[in-house]
Amino acid sequence: MSRKILIIEDEVTMRRNVALMLELEGHTPLVADSGLEGIEMARNDRPDLILCDVMMPGMDGYTVLGMLRAEESMRGIPFVFLTARGDSQDVRHGLELGADAYLTKPVTREDLLAAVEACLKA
Amino acid sequence: MKHRYLQHWPILVLATGGVARSWAAGSVVLAEANAVSVGGIQGDLGWWGGLGVGAVVLLLGWLALRQRAAAELRTAKAAVQASEQRWKLLFEQSPLSVQIFAPDGQTKLFNESWRRLFRLSDEQGLAFNVLQAPDLIESGAVNLIRKAFEGEVVQVPPVPFPVATDPPEVRWIGGLVYPLKNEAGEILEVVVIHHDITEMKRAEQAMLEINHTLEKRVDERTGELEMARAELERALAQERELGELKSRFVTMVSHEFRTPLGIIMSAVELVRHYSDRLPGEEKERLLLEIQTSTKHMGDLMEQVLLLGRAEAGKLGCLVKTLDLAALAKRVIEQTGSVTDEKCPIVLEVEDDLSGVRLDEALLRHILCNLLGNAVKYSPAGTEVTLRLRRRESEAVLEVIDRGIGIPEKDLNRLFEAFHRCSNVGEIPGTGLGLVIVKRCAEAHGGRVEVVSEPGRGTTFTVLLPLSN
Numbered sequence: 008m009s010r011k012i013l014i015i016e017d018e019v020t021m022r023r024n025v026a027l028m029l030e031l032e033g034h035t036p037l038v039a040d041s042g043l044e045g046i047e048m049a050r051n052d053r054p055d056l057i058l059c060d061v062m063m064p065g066m067d068g069y070t071v072l073g074m075l076r077a078e079e080s081m082r083g084i085p086f087v088f089l090t091a092r093g094d095s096q097d098v099r100h101g102l103e104l105g106a107d108a109y110l111t112k113p114v115t116r117e118d119l120l121a122a123v124e125a126c127l128k129a
Numbered sequence: 130m131k132h133r134y135l136q137h138w139p140i141l142v143l144a145t146g147g148v149a150r151s152w153a154a155g156s157v158v159l160a161e162a163n164a165v166s167v168g169g170i171q172g173d174l175g176w177w178g179g180l181g182v183g184a185v186v187l188l189l190g191w192l193a194l195r196q197r198a199a200a201e202l203r204t205a206k207a208a209v210q211a212s213e214q215r216w217k218l219l220f221e222q223s224p225l226s227v228q229i230f231a232p233d234g235q236t237k238l239f240n241e242s243w244r245r246l247f248r249l250s251d252e253q254g255l256a257f258n259v260l261q262a263p264d265l266i267e268s269g270a271v272n273l274i275r276k277a278f279e280g281e282v283v284q285v286p287p288v289p290f291p292v293a294t295d296p297p298e299v300r301w302i303g304g305l306v307y308p309l310k311n312e313a314g315e316i317l318e319v320v321v322i323h324h325d326i327t328e329m330k331r332a333e334q335a336m337l338e339i340n341h342t343l344e345k346r347v348d349e350r351t352g353e354l355e356m357a358r359a360e361l362e363r364a365l366a367q368e369r370e371l372g373e374l375k376s377r378f379v380t381m382v383s384h385e386f387r388t389p390l391g392i393i394m395s396a397v398e399l400v401r402h403y404s405d406r407l408p409g410e411e412k413e414r415l416l417l418e419i420q421t422s423t424k425h426m427g428d429l430m431e432q433v434l435l436l437g438r439a440e441a442g443k444l445g446c447l448v449k450t451l452d453l454a455a456l457a458k459r460v461i462e463q464t465g466s467v468t469d470e471k472c473p474i475v476l477e478v479e480d481d482l483s484g485v486r487l488d489e490a491l492l493r494h495i496l497c498n499l500l501g502n503a504v505k506y507s508p509a510g511t512e513v514t515l516r517l518r519r520r521e522s523e524a525v526l527e528v529i530d531r532g533i534g535i536p537e538k539d540l541n542r543l544f545e546a547f548h549r550c551s552n553v554g555e556i557p558g559t560g561l562g563l564v565i566v567k568r569c570a571e572a573h574g575g576r577v578e579v580v581s582e583p584g585r586g587t588t589f590t591v592l593l594p595l596s597n
Binding site for chain 2: 018019020021024025027028031062064091092093094111112113114115116
């Protein structure tokens with residue numbers, strides 16, 4: 008079943024590749040190049056899953072998660088961090104903020120798809 | 130000494146005569162009774178005889194009394210003499226300075242200790258009037274002294290008083306002042322016993338000075354310790370900051386490598402798992418991405434290694450003749466490609482720099498880093514300018530942006546390794562770019578200058594000497 012997956016990532020190549028992979032897996036990727044745009048798209052398009060980078064100019068991924076979790080209608084959307092910040096402290100911080108999963112770049116196809124499937128099933 | 134009874138001698142004579150006559154009459158009676166002749170005395174003495182005997186007896190008595198009085202007088206005199214000698218000895222030999230004044234304040238007497246203290250001649254001493262002395266009037270001590278002349282025992286506290294030493298000095302002299310009165314309460318003399326506390330005052334002063342010196346030394350030492358402590362704190366803070374910077378560097382480098390690695394991984398995975406479903410140009414794009422990201426990682430690695438060489442003083446400069454404008458164009462294109470043409474980069478060439486002798490590798494590092502930063506820290510779409518010109522024997526490269534600018538507090542530390550400005554927020558960077566620019570410029574014998582205004586933009590100027 009095709010699910011809408013929102014990808015919030017400022018790095019264009021990464022954004023494009025992830026979107027392509029998810030599309031090839033039968034999902035419908037939506038892309039945003041900033042945290043602000045990502046929140047707007049989340050409100051408007053109600054994705055089934057959000058994949059979000061952490062280090063972005065302007066609003067970072069932690070803030071995006073915080074704002075989405077503050078809105079009742081957004082709280083139920085699974086949220087996965089996909090980021091180059093791979094320190095164990097960063098992972099802990101992201102999960103404590105309420106993320107459903109934390110993926111560190113470079114992420115293999117297997118890990119990415121496994122996380123996506125797990126969150127969509129839940 | 131006159132016996133008091135002797136003033137009544139006529140009565141005594143008569144009484145003695147009467148007693149003598151009675152005694153004589155009695156003796157005759159006794160003689161008649163015993164039939165003895167008494168010393169030729171015959172018959173009755175009569176009144177004149179009796180008076181004569183009385184007078185003799187009285188004279189004898191008077192002589193006896195007079196002798197006794199004389200003896201008592203001699204004894205008393207001896208006692209007085211002894212007392213005077215004793216007093217004189219004590220007065221003269223006393224270690225205390227003693228001075229005696231008449232009721233009008235004029236000096237009558239003083240002892241040897243007084244002479245040693247005041248160093249005045251006897252004439253000068255005797256000329257001194259305590260109630261008219263200017264120093265005592267000025268110090269107010271005369272008011273207290275006057276009370277002694279009115280009958281009180283007074284303690285005068287030490288006051289500064291000049292003494293006639295050579296050279297003259299001022300000593301601290303006080304005194305106990307005793308009035309000597311007669312039975313009617315009239316002042317006969319006033320005695321003052323001086324006490325000289327000059328040595329004590331000097332010791333006190335010396336102690337104060339020692340204390341002051343010690344306090345000053347303690348203050349100085351405290352100051353030194355404080356400075357040492359502050360220096361130590363600064364060093365510790367620097368050490369801490371360095372630790373934090375290094376930690377941040379590791380995090381930053383990790384992130385900087387992870388990003389291209391992420392791209393490489395995603396591209397490889399797409400080609401591996403979806404190759405049959407991907408159009409050829411898509412595969413081509415992915416392969417190119419792998420190449421670009423690999424190169425990006427290579428560049429980053431080289432930055433780190435370059436910095437390492439620069440820090441170790443091993444950065445060489447290999448000049449060759451090149452066209453600076455042409456090189457600048459190539460770097461501009463590369464930067465545009467790497468940054469997805471985020472900001473237009475305009476090249477302005479004011480002078481002919483086509484045959485200059487510079488180190489190409491160092492120039493690339495300088496231009497890539499400065500242009501990369503200008504784009505990174507500017508809003509998308511804002512123009513970045515690279516201006517090239519010649520000034521005497523220098524090539525001048527200016528990179529001008531209209532970006533976030535550099536806060537003033539960061540300007541001093543701009544070219545420190547790992548340092549990131551306080552306003553970069555989440556904009557990624559290693560904190561190595563500018564230190565590499567500086568090292569490369571210095572390796573060329575040149576320098577870097579910066580002018581910036583937060584919120585308005587920044588201009589970096591690199592000046593490189595041109596060798597022929």
